[in-house]
Amino acid sequence: MACVTHLIPMSTDSGTATLLRVNNLCVDYHGVHGTLRAVRDLSFELRAQQCLGVVGESACGKTQLLYALMGLNSNAAQLRGSVQYRGEELLGAAPRRLAALRGRRLAMVFQDSMGALNPYLRIGVQLCEGARAQLGLTRSAAQSRAATLLETVQIDAPALRLRQYPHELSGGMRQRVMIAMALMCDPEILLLDEPTTALDVTVQAQVLALLREVRARTGIAMIFVTHDLGVLAAIADRVAVMYAGRVVELAPVARLYATPRHPYTAGLLRSMPRLDAPLTARLPAIPGQPPRAGAPESGCAFAPRCALVHERCHTLPGLRAVGSAESASTSWVACHVEAPPPSIREAWR
């Protein structure tokens, strides 16, 4: 496999730099039926070289969050709060400034690689487009860089692939092309929206191994969005659990899986069929169903499905720190229950 020397090298002093600081981010859609609140009051930090996992079910706002970071929400969206990239405010920034950052500093990998690639254009043209515009590379320089990156993502015969069209590649290969495309301009932050969901489990394992390797070699920071807690366990440093547009728990990966604090997190972990747990006749399922996107809320959105529901749950629980308040290893949970009983907390053991 080719060495990735041309990508940003890992440097020790940048290890603690805060790349993204998101404060009270809200994404609203105003429509004839009232306001749909897709993302509600979201705050988090992403430091250099970190991988933040974001997990949640459909319509929890996880994709809208990524779009807000990239400035890709539709015109109907109203964004409030603050998204700072290295101290620079991105919400309300000039379109030209955002265009200069996209691809160059923040790059995104989409779930549906067939939908994200243009079927009429050769892979090479699509890979090079961003680098030529952002880095001012010549056609041939961009092509050779593209070929090197295809090798990096373990695609054989890069010269041939550059001349092919998206439909000539398998799903796993297209997703590798998407990752290579996102890396073309040496971004600092890679945003991944369900990058392995459409893939077979064997190919998912290959793509995860590739992303881990890219991370280890370049130290690129990631925000990895998925519905699958199994996938995040293999790649994330910290995990944010989203429910109905809010983060309900944010914790270092080991702590989240070992001692989930929010009843939703604990319920998800318990209800997942998993190969490393003893077989039981029935799964301990969470009852009910997630609320629709942007549904109006009164109190905790998870309360109707929660085993620990209490009168207090009619008021909205704020995110509170659990344990020490020092930054990197702090856990945050939005639940009125101080400490869930062991039966809820115990994921499955």
Added chain:
Amino acid sequence: MLAVRELTVRYDAGRRARVRTAVDSVTFELAAGESLGLVGESGSGKSSLVRALLRLVPASGVALFEGRDLLRLRGTDLRATREHLQIIFQDPLAALDPRMRIAEIVAEPLREFRPQLPASERRALARSMLERVGLDATHLDRYPHEFSGGQAQRIGIARALVLRPRLLLCDEPVASLDVSITAQIVNLLHDLKREFGLSLLFIAHDLATVRQVCERVMVLYRGRLMEIAPREQLYSAARHPYTRALLAAVPTPDPAHAGPAALAVGEPGTAPTEPGGCAFRHRCPLSAARCSTEIPQLRAAGSGLVACHFADS
């Protein structure tokens, strides 16, 4: 109950395209009340096999359902048998007619197969089946778009069960559902199987879900049966290198775990397809010269069957 012998499905894409063999001489049996899992990557022939049993695609071989060959039935015999074989689909909303009310959707099989029943009776049966799967009377006159994916799958299950079939074919019934809903539907299928004495042929690509639902599991690769074994054996001591690769690739929700292991090479459908030899040899860590000359035959391994020359190593 179901005995399938050398089932083969070939798709002929036209005069100049080559014929693709989607299912290649697959033989298996399914007992009454049993649930059999069908796993494999995309392109392994899982859906083609199920569609062949329902006569939705042409196939050769034999598929005896309670003694009658599904592949050769015609006319009224075929129609009478269909009553006992029902299917639920991967995309539950796409499987419901958007212009029909829920009560009509669930009562439709009754209208076809029990035309002598009065409409009020059919509606009552539909209603009780909907209640059984976890919906209530207020849902009867609504339209599919008003339901979430999990509820739509419940409606699909109610429609499939309203005729009280003996065999339920499940084509990835939880693949498009939310995580918290998957467990509900898996539990519902578990309960209904016992309650109605159903046999299940359960397709899924998620081996953890299959383990939860199925007592026996068969593994397909490129249309060929690689391994079939009871759950206990398959999940603790899989014999075929392909089964082992599938199991190793399942992500574990535990950061202390080593993480999913990837096969060094290849993806389904990208390896060359020259005839002869083992279909998996291009990706197999145990591949040897013999694998490209000799097609491995199914042979006994523990209480299952495996098609690999080196299944014992």
